[in-house]
Amino acid sequence: MTNFIPIFPLSLVVYPHEDLNLHIFEPKYKQLIKECYDQKKLFGMPVVINEKMQELGTLLEIKEITKEYENGEMDIKTKGTKVFRVLEVIPAVPEKLYSGAIVNYPPNHEHGKRLLMEKVLSGIRELHKLLRVEKPLKKTEDELWSYDVAHKVGLTLEEEYELLGLMNELQRQEYLKRHLQKVLPVVAEMETLKEKIKMNGHFKNISGFNIS
Numbered sequence: 001m002t003n004f005i006p007i008f009p010l011s012l013v014v015y016p017h018e019d020l021n022l023h024i025f026e027p028k029y030k031q032l033i034k035e036c037y038d039q040k041k042l043f044g045m046p047v048v049i050n051e052k053m054q055e056l057g058t059l060l061e062i063k064e065i066t067k068e069y070e071n072g073e074m075d076i077k078t079k080g081t082k083v084f085r086v087l088e089v090i091p092a093v094p095e096k097l098y099s100g101a102i103v104n105y106p107p108n109h110e111h112g113k114r115l116l117m118e119k120v121l122s123g124i125r126e127l128h129k130l131l132r133v134e135k136p137l138k139k140t141e142d143e144l145w146s147y148d149v150a151h152k153v154g155l156t157l158e159e160e161y162e163l164l165g166l167m168n169e170l171q172r173q174e175y176l177k178r179h180l181q182k183v184l185p186v187v188a189e190m191e192t193l194k195e196k197i198k199m200n201g202h203f204k205n206i207s208g209f210n211i212s
Helices: 027-038 114-131 146-152 157-164 169-199
Strands: 002-007 019-024 043-049 052-068 074-090 099-104
Touching (some): 002 027, 019 027, 027 052, 043 157, 052 157, 114 146, 146 157, 146 169, 157 169
Antiparallel strands (some): 002 099, 019 074
């Protein structure tokens, strides 16, 4: 399916099913959000990397306008629905402040392997333990898939975009697993290094080497 959507480009990757809260303050996006909310329409968020709009983005549904300010600014709650590909950008939409795009929606296979996902989750637990961070998950582990944890493994914006472009859950699971296999030894080594630095200057209890 191909259709026109209003667009709100941001240097941010949003995944399908992900909740995203936004503060809207620019006039063109205040108009876009107000119209989409009143008309129950979705809008697109293409990803911007290095000040260049990429061809992929996520279609967002406005769940609610949480707060409206006197100057027209808004706090809104949105939810990602599906990935789109930009076919043509419409820089100036007639009688609108915002831009739009002609897009299509690549087929997205969202069924992966539970065993592979368990390996990903095990890696995430180990990473968070090493980093001493707590990132609670809103779902039980048997409900979690790649989109639910993609922001919790320390991907760069470019890597998050790469993941967005994978249209098969098995590929996404494998991508996250390999990323964790790559970063976990590095983080573990950093933790060891930090402990060595902390010990510098302390009295050391080390057995001497016997020369026979």
